[in-house]
Structures are given as structure tokens and as C-alpha cells.
Amino acid sequence: MKRNTMKDIFLTFVTKMFYLGGSFIISVLLARLLGAEGRGIVAALFVLPNLIINLADMGIRQSSAYMIGQKKYTVQEVFSSSLVLWLLASIVSILILLGYYMIPSTTQYNWGLIAIAISLVPIKILETYYYGIHQGKQQIEIMNKRHIISFFSRLIGVVILVWILSTGVYGAAVATLLASASVVLYSFWTLKDTVKFKLNYKKGLPQKLFRKGIVFAMVLFILNINYRIDILILERFVSAAEIGIYSVGVGLSELIWQLPTAIGTVLFASSTNSTSDLDAANKAAKLLRFSLVFLVSGSILFALTSKWIVPFIYGNEFQSASEVINLLLPGIILVVIIQILHAALSGRGYPLIGIRIFILAIIVNVILNILLIPIYGINGAAISSTISYAIGGFGYAYVFAKKTDLSLKDVLIIKKEDLNEIKKALKLKK
Structure with missing residues (x-):
């Protein structure tokens, strides 16, 4: 069925504006509930993990969408091969973060917060890989719903954990983790009848996905370093x-x-x-x-x-x-x-x-x-x-x-x- 491109663009734009407005509300809530110090801890906590995620993503989202659109491989073959890369990227990313946090002079966080930050990495990478499948299948409605689910999941987490239960920065960090986990579960549920969650090495396909996407990932990583390096340096001073x-x-x-x-x-x-x-x-x-x-x-x-x-x-x-x-x-x-x-x-x-x-x-x-x-x-x-x-x-x-x-x-x-x-x-x- 031919898609209405202008309708997709309009709905995507409206969803993005809604998500941004919601994110702004969450930002205000966290500032009011945590104060400047707590807000700073939460902001700094996820800077390095998010930078690692940008690189570990390896552009697989874009390359998966491309491969599916070209119809040279089935959706299952693309997803199963991307899961092989997801497992490898997650392991390497977690080891890098553990090595960083084990250096005494590099962090002010306890291991409880560090565990939450590290846990975000494999979940967030999987979230982006699922997005590539939706994009390749042109599931615009699902892509937009993911943003809405992410917002409401985090909002509910902040309200319950930070506001009602007064768990402070831990609750704020867990709310971020829950938002990504909710999106992954939603993607899994929407694709469960057509795409199975299983690792399967299709000869040559993981390499093609990597080569196709890594250029985009490197540029995005470099840009994001410039946007976030200031927070990492500020932590020292x-x-x-x-x-x-x-x-x-x-x-x-x-x-x-x-x-x-x-x-x-x-x-x-x-x-x-x-x-x-x-x-x-x-x-x-x-x-x-x-x-x-x-x-x-x-x-x-x-x-x-x-x-x-x-x-x-x-x-x-x-x-x-x-x-x-x-x-x-x-x-x-x-x-x-x-x-x-x-x-x-x-x-x-x-x-x-x-x-x-x-x-x-x-x-x-x-x-x-x-x-x-x-x-x-x-x-x-x-x-x-x-x-x-x-x-x-x-x-x-x-x-x-x-x-x-x-x-x-x-x-x-x-x-x-x-x-x-x-x-x-x-x-x-x-």
C-alpha cells in the first residue's frame, strides 16, 4: 500500500513536538524535585554511557532500514544478524565503561548509580536496532508511538519514584532506564508475529550492516562528543x-x-x-x-x-x-x-x-x-x-x-x- 508521505511527515512532526514538550515537563519536575545538585548528578551520570551508545550503535539502524528497503534479505535475516552485532557491541561497551569507572579519579558516583547507567547501554542499543526494523518496514505509526511510550514511561517513573517515593537521583536514573525498556518491550510485542528474537549469523550480512552504517555512526559520534564534552570536563572542576x-x-x-x-x-x-x-x-x-x-x-x-x-x-x-x-x-x-x-x-x-x-x-x-x-x-x-x-x-x-x-x-x-x-x-x- 502506498504511504501518504506528507501525512507521515506531519504526524511525525506533531509527535516530536509532543515528545519535546513532555521532555521539558520532566526536566522541570526533576529540577524542582532534585534541586541543582541532584539535577547535575543525573545529567552527568548518563553523558559517557550515551556517547558510548552513539558509537556502539554503529549506524545499524540506518543500514538495517536500507537492507530491508532493498529487499535483498528478509526482515528476519537482517534483525537476527543485527542481534549478533548488538551482543558484541553491548559486551565491549560494558567493559569500556567498567574500565572507566574503576579509575578512582574519574567518577564521583557510587556503584548503585553506575550499575543503572551501565544497564542502560544494551537496552538503548537494542532500542535503536528495533527502530531500524520499524523504519525499514515503514511502520511510521509504531515509530511515533515509541516516542509517546518513552515519554509516559519516564514521566510515570519520575512521578512515582522521585516525587511520591522520594528516591532522589536513584529514582530519576531508574526512570530513564524504564523508558528505554518500555520502548524495547513495545517493539518486541509489535513485531513478535513477524520477527523472532533470535541470534542467527547470516554469512556476510553482519559485515555488510556494519560497513554500511559505521560511517554515519562515526560522524554522529564526533558531533555528539562536541555537544557533550563540556559536561565531562566540568565534572573535574x-x-x-x-x-x-x-x-x-x-x-x-x-x-x-x-x-x-x-x-x-x-x-x-x-x-x-x-x-x-x-x-x-x-x-x-x-x-x-x-x-x-x-x-x-x-x-x-x-x-x-x-x-x-x-x-x-x-x-x-x-x-x-x-x-x-x-x-x-x-x-x-x-x-x-x-x-x-x-x-x-x-x-x-x-x-x-x-x-x-x-x-x-x-x-x-x-x-x-x-x-x-x-x-x-x-x-x-x-x-x-x-x-x-x-x-x-x-x-x-x-x-x-x-x-x-x-x-x-x-x-x-x-x-x-x-x-x-x-x-x-x-x-x-x-
Whole structure:
């Protein structure tokens, strides 16, 4: 049966907005219930496991969807082979984390919290592998329901464990674990009649899945390191309470990413079907120009009001998060350049374009964090991130322009015809 693509995009977008709104509510609840210190412990606890998960995922989600879509292998063969990789990735990831946490100077957590964080790894990897199967089978409704189930599972966990039972950071950590476990169980249940949960080595298939996906996984891993390395460095220099304040500022700032992320997801699929590289490039540049106009305007308004919004929502304890937000916003806007343009080039088969820029941005971020955090604390981390994001954003815009034979002006600067289209869309014709 032919799918209604626009309907799928719309429902996916609505679901994403619902999920983000729900995540925001959970963030506020945790800040109010745990305070800055508890919020900081929970935020820092999952940083390294999530980075490991991004790498251990190995892009199998994308490659599984591709293999199923190509119909060269059955869904069962793809899933069974991916489970072989899941087992190996989980074992290696757990050993890496155990080795890290056994170094006395690297962590402030007890083994109860560490056990919860490590337990998340195999569950989360399996969650992403299941997503690839749903994606390959074009089960858009199930994919959207997974987000809703994840939100409600975590919300219920936070309310019961943290609010009612007062289990503190342990309850918050377990709630995160339960959210992923619920999604995995739901995927298992929806696929139980068509896909069996069994490891089966199909000769050559695990290697194909790995080779197809690892490029995407490496780029995503590098990008995520740059977005999260500041928390790992902050752990060495500031208190958990300050990390909690910083994480609230980061979380609110990163809400700005969400619309461009949705655009990038659609653009990736659209780019794979474009008639030419130039067509895909022009479409991406136009979307970026539109996005930047609205993002800059919204960010200025956000920056002007953040000193009232933050304490009103999170409490006076998080007042200084408004400074973090204002320092991060310029960098957050520039990260959007990467999100939109990288999606377009990846969809055309160029995921590694600009990887040197990403690595340079990470190096700059690490050096500046080490230099500035001891002097300026969490504000130093925000400054470091913004400078790093600026290097990544402008650097990738240059690489994109060079690759597509467009000028930087065409990529970044709004045009008169763009403004006319916006006015037309808003029905503001003169």
C-alpha cells in the first residue's frame, strides 16, 4: 500500500513536538524535585554511557532500514544478524565503561548509580536496532508511538519514584532506564508475529550492516562528543550543583535545535530522491536561510527574557542558568547550519564531508574548556561551546558552499525572494 508521505511527515512532526514538550515537563519536575545538585548528578551520570551508545550503535539502524528497503534479505535475516552485532557491541561497551569507572579519579558516583547507567547501554542499543526494523518496514505509526511510550514511561517513573517515593537521583536514573525498556518491550510485542528474537549469523550480512552504517555512526559520534564534552570536563572542576544549573541552560538552549532537526530528518530523505546534487543543495540552502531568520529573531527574544523565564520555571536556585543560555545561544544558532546542511549532503552520499572541521571544533572545545572553566566556571564552558560551534557552523558552511559551487552568501544570507515567500506563506501580501 502506498504511504501518504506528507501525512507521515506531519504526524511525525506533531509527535516530536509532543515528545519535546513532555521532555521539558520532566526536566522541570526533576529540577524542582532534585534541586541543582541532584539535577547535575543525573545529567552527568548518563553523558559517557550515551556517547558510548552513539558509537556502539554503529549506524545499524540506518543500514538495517536500507537492507530491508532493498529487499535483498528478509526482515528476519537482517534483525537476527543485527542481534549478533548488538551482543558484541553491548559486551565491549560494558567493559569500556567498567574500565572507566574503576579509575578512582574519574567518577564521583557510587556503584548503585553506575550499575543503572551501565544497564542502560544494551537496552538503548537494542532500542535503536528495533527502530531500524520499524523504519525499514515503514511502520511510521509504531515509530511515533515509541516516542509517546518513552515519554509516559519516564514521566510515570519520575512521578512515582522521585516525587511520591522520594528516591532522589536513584529514582530519576531508574526512570530513564524504564523508558528505554518500555520502548524495547513495545517493539518486541509489535513485531513478535513477524520477527523472532533470535541470534542467527547470516554469512556476510553482519559485515555488510556494519560497513554500511559505521560511517554515519562515526560522524554522529564526533558531533555528539562536541555537544557533550563540556559536561565531562566540568565534572573535574565544578560541583554537581553547578553542573545541574549548566544542564538546565543547555537543555533550554537546545530546544532551538528541534525544528531544524525535524527539517533535517525530512531533508535527508528528500535529498536521496533529488534529481541532482545542485537541486538538493539549493533546497538545503533555502531551508537554512529561512530557519536562520526565525531562529535569530526567536533567540534574541529568548535572551532578553531568560532572566525571568528560568527562575519562574525552574526556581531561583537555577537563576544563573540564564547567563549560560545567553552565552550559548549564538553557538546554538550556528550548530543549526551543520544540522541542515549535513543532512542534505549525507542524503546525497557524502556523510564524511566536513569531518575535519568537526574534529577541529572538538579540539578547540576541549582546549578552551580546560583554560576557561577554572576561571569562569560554567560560563567558561558555555563560551567554549559557542566558539567551537561557530567554528563548526561557519566551517561546514564553507565546505558545503565549495562542494556545491554555491557562494557563502547564497547559503547563509536571506534573499529578497525568500522574504517574499515568507510574506506569501503568512498571507501578508500588500
